[in-house]
Amino acid sequence: MEIYLIIMLILMICGSLFSLHAKDLLSAVISYGIVGFGLVIAFLILQAPDLAIVQIVVEIITLVIMIAVLNNTTHQQEESRFHFSKMLYFAVVLIFAALFFIAFNKISPLLSSFGNHTTRMATPYMHGATVTGSANLVTGIVFGFRAYDTLGEATVLFTAVIGVLTILRLKGKKDE
Numbered sequence: 001m002e003i004y005l006i007i008m009l010i011l012m013i014c015g016s017l018f019s020l021h022a023k024d025l026l027s028a029v030i031s032y033g034i035v036g037f038g039l040v041i042a043f044l045i046l047q048a049p050d051l052a053i054v055q056i057v058v059e060i061i062t063l064v065i066m067i068a069v070l071n072n073t074t075h076q077q078e079e080s081r082f083h084f085s086k087m088l089y090f091a092v093v094l095i096f097a098a099l100f101f102i103a104f105n106k107i108s109p110l111l112s113s114f115g116n117h118t119t120r121m122a123t124p125y126m127h128g129a130t131v132t133g134s135a136n137l138v139t140g141i142v143f144g145f146r147a148y149d150t151l152g153e154a155t156v157l158f159t160a161v162i163g164v165l166t167i168l169r170l171k172g173k174k175d176e
Contacts, residue, residue, distance in 0.1 A: 004107060005045045011099065012038035025070055027089060033063045037100055044107045 015034030022028035036059035043052035124131075125141050134140030142150055 001045060001110060004103060005042060008038045008042045008045065008103065011096070012042075015096075026067070029063065029066045029070060030093065032066075033059060034096055036062070041100060041103050041107065044104070044111065047111060049111060 132144035
């Protein structure tokens with residue numbers, strides 16, 4: 001199972017590197033999609049189908065919106081003959097799609113069957129209200145069991161907000 005995860009991570013890294021160095025915006029968006037769909041397969045490998053479902057929905061919606069924006073904002077391209085590079089892009093997309101389909105078929109049997117759940121991770125949380133002394137189970141879990149995780153998430157959000165405000169403020173000062 002670890003080898004499948006390593007393969008997916010390598011494909012995701014290759015997709016992200018290609019999106020950084022792509023000459024065409026559409027190629028960059030499609031290779032960015034490789035990273036998202038690779039994450040779906042990684043979530044399935046790690047037996048987190050709920051996260052995989054959310055990721056695939058977000059990835060499809062994001063790709064559709066980004067491709068629609070690119071089609072509406074780019075200039076109309078002149079009719080050109082079929083180039084070798086277009087054929088190469090098409091072949092690469094087919095190869096990646098086949099690899100993701102094969103990985104999905106290999107990983108699907110590793111998931112537990114529908115309706116059979118495992119509580120190995122949830123067992124300590126079932127009595128979270130009595131262990132933490134909280135009246136609210138969610139609050140007890142978030143601050144009792146997952147306090148460092150919550151602190152890390154809050155730190156990431158705070159850093160992102162400060163970064164955006166800094167960029168907007170620097171841009172505003174240049175205009176004056």
